[in-house]
Amino acid sequence: MTAVVVIAKACLPGRVKTRLTPPFSPEQAARLAAASLDDTLATVAALPVGRRVLFFDGFGIADAPASAAGFEVVPQPAGSLDERLAHVFDLLDEPTLLVxxxxxxxxxxxxxxxLDGFAGGEALADLxxxxxxxxxxxxxxxxxxxALALRRPRGDVLRGVPMSRADTGAQQLRRLRxxxxxxxxxxxxxxxxxxxxxxxxxxxxPGSRFAAELARIAAELGRAA
Structure with missing residues (x-):
């Protein structure tokens, strides 16, 4: 069984997407974050996998969005981002994709x-x-x-990697190798x-929830101007 994990936080004003403020208000930034999360959850809900997990930083499982229906909601522990990512890869046993x-x-x-790789893929007949x-x-x-996918989940390949830096990706890739x-x-x-x-x-x-929410916010800002 393959698991797909979406890591997310409660979309509350002043708590998410703070770099969008300005030009957007904290409330508008939170709405954009919520639309982004809804689009991501909808994509994962349609994937042909056996387990879907929302790895959630909120005030309680009840705070999870309605779009997470059908997902297991696992609360994030305290700690730095690398520790939290490591935690979920230590928690799961099956092949796991995190987005x-x-x-x-x-x-x-x-x-x-x-996902095809987890399933074994299809080798060409003559190779x-x-x-x-x-x-x-x-x-x-x-x-x-x-995104990060591990056939055999293990948190040690994330723990200690500096996060939210311009070289985070390079360091994480180096750690894996x-x-x-x-x-x-x-x-x-x-x-x-x-x-x-x-x-x-x-x-x-253009057909996404995110694009529709951004268009609504642009109209609000236009009226405000």
């Missing part, structure tokens, strides 16, 4: 390689099977990462942290 809530553009095609990767790594355009893991890369995606990134991502997924 963040900041890439509402993520679709099934972006994670297909990892010997290639060694299957142990891990799949999704780089983010800002130097971080938006230094542990002797065969790593394959997923597509590079843009995390939404700034207004410019929000507009860029929304333009690529």
């Amino acid at each position: 963040g809530m900041d890439t509402p553009q993520v679709g099934a095609a972006h994670v297909a390689a990892a 010997p099977p290639a060694p299957c990767p142990d891990a799949w790594f999704g780089p983010a355009a800002d130097g971080g990462f938006w 230094d542990a002797g893991l065969r790593v394959a890369l997923l597509p590079t995606l843009t995390d939404v942290d700034t207004a410019a990134e929000a507009r860029q991502v929304a333009a690529g997924v």
Whole structure:
């Protein structure tokens, strides 16, 4: 059984997407975060996997969004981000793909390689099977990462990696390889942290909840002006 984990926090004003303020208000930034999370959960809900987990930083499981229906809700422990990520990879036993809530553009095609790899993939009839990767790594355009998949989950390959830095992705990838893991890369995606990134991502997924919420906020700001 394959597990997909979405790591997220409660979308409360002043607590999420603070780099979007300004130009957006804390309430508008929280609405964008909620739309991004809803899009991500909808994508994961449609994936052909056996287990879906919302790894949630909130005030209680009851605070999880309605879009998490059908997901196991696992509360995040206290600690730094690397410790929390390590915790969930220590907690699960099955092949696990972790994605963040900041890439509402993520679709099934972006994670297909990892999920197909977990399932064994399909070797070409006239070629010997290639060694299957142990891990799949999704780089983010800002130097971080938006996804990490491990065939055999283990938290030690995350614990101690400095997070929220321009070299976080490079350091995490190095840690995986230094542990002797065969790593394959997923597509590079843009995390939404700034207004410019929000507009860029929304333009690529015009039918998404995220794009619709950004359009509503733009209209509000236009009226306010």
